[in-house]
Amino acid sequence: MKVFCNGQEQDIPSGSRVTDCLNMLCLDPLSVVVECDGKILTREEYASHELQDGSVLELIRFVGGG
Amino acid sequence: MLTIAGRKFRSRLFGGTGKFSSPEVMKEALEASGCEMVTVALRRIDLNNPADDIMRVLDRDRYLFLPNTSGARDAAEAIRLARLARASGGGEWLKLEVTPDPRTLLPDPIETLKATEELVKEGFKVLPYMNADPILALRLQDAGAVAVMPLGSPIGTNQGVLTRFQVEIIISQAQVPVIVDAGLGAPSHVAEAMEMGADAVLVNTAIAVAGDPVRMARAFAMAVEAGRIAYEAGLGAVSKDAAASSPEDGLGFLR
Numbered sequence: 001m002k003v004f005c006n007g008q009e010q011d012i013p014s015g016s017r018v019t020d021c022l023n024m025l026c027l028d029p030l031s032v033v034v035e036c037d038g039k040i041l042t043r044e045e046y047a048s049h050e051l052q053d054g055s056v057l058e059l060i061r062f063v064g065g066g
Numbered sequence: 067m068l069t070i071a072g073r074k075f076r077s078r079l080f081g082g083t084g085k086f087s088s089p090e091v092m093k094e095a096l097e098a099s100g101c102e103m104v105t106v107a108l109r110r111i112d113l114n115n116p117a118d119d120i121m122r123v124l125d126r127d128r129y130l131f132l133p134n135t136s137g138a139r140d141a142a143e144a145i146r147l148a149r150l151a152r153a154s155g156g157g158e159w160l161k162l163e164v165t166p167d168p169r170t171l172l173p174d175p176i177e178t179l180k181a182t183e184e185l186v187k188e189g190f191k192v193l194p195y196m197n198a199d200p201i202l203a204l205r206l207q208d209a210g211a212v213a214v215m216p217l218g219s220p221i222g223t224n225q226g227v228l229t230r231f232q233v234e235i236i237i238s239q240a241q242v243p244v245i246v247d248a249g250l251g252a253p254s255h256v257a258e259a260m261e262m263g264a265d266a267v268l269v270n271t272a273i274a275v276a277g278d279p280v281r282m283a284r285a286f287a288m289a290v291e292a293g294r295i296a297y298e299a300g301l302g303a304v305s306k307d308a309a310a311s312s313p314e315d316g317l318g319f320l321r
Contacts, residue, residue, distance in 0.1 A: 033154040065107025066082030066270030
């Protein structure tokens with residue numbers, strides 16, 4: 001199935017969870033905050049939240065700023 | 067000692083983490099500054115080029131993180147960023163920034179007040195970045211801001227305290243700490259703000275883009291301390307007319 005991560009289309013297996021998606025993108029779950037279809041997920045939800053075909057993910061993290 | 071929302075700070079200099087040439091230089095400069103609170107921003111990860119994770123070098127036991135809402139153009143965007151910051155483990159502390167105009171990066175007072183009201187309700191400790199408007203400072207304080215952050219001059223301009231007259235009024239009225247933020251480009255600028263009675267200052271650009279950011283951080287730390295001591299010691303009155311420093315009598319033998 002297809003999901004959209006930060007505006008890019010990604011092919012992932014059906015039934016994938018947020019954790020699977022982060023692993024595929026080589027992102028450390030501890031350094032990323034995930035908004036899925038407009039809802040902010042807690043870290044505890046990453047392993048259980050199942051992605052749907054067409055899900056829109058925003059993957060955000062802290063960067064330097066003033 | 068400075069206290070904000072019940073938390074004590076030994077250093078009255080707060081640091082930004084943007085614009086440094088590398089995470090290592092940033093780490094060393096922040097250490098040299100002695101600061102205990104640092105701002106960070108939130109951005110989408112570039113999946114084609116995941117940049118260095120700055121959090122890797124920052125010790126969370128040493129620094130209180132103050133996530134900002136930079137990039138937000140209205141209250142709704144700022145609130146969304148604030149919630150993301152909290153979900154990222156950023157805690158409750160928040161530097162609220164709402165800057166709709168990319169040319170001036172001046173804060174929108176109405177959206178800032180609206181966002182402060184909402185975020186205070188949601189349990190955030192809100193430190194709003196604001197124009198140096200004394201009435202707005204009182205309104206933000208009444209809305210529950212734990213400190214106010216009036217600008218010295220626009221972000222990143224290094225122009226110093228162009229808002230001196232207004233900042234003096236804000237300091238004289240505020241019941242919450244006043245942190246002068248933005249545009250402080252030289253140690254003399256922060257010394258001026260601290261001599262005026264500011265509780266703290268926030269500096270990013272001037273340290274990050276200096277020829278030697280680590281030495282510059284130390285210079286800023288010394289200036290903050292000097293300015294604070296001068297304020298506490300009580301500056302002499304300013305006058306238009308000269309007043310001789312040497313005795314005026316005892317000159318009879320000359321005439």
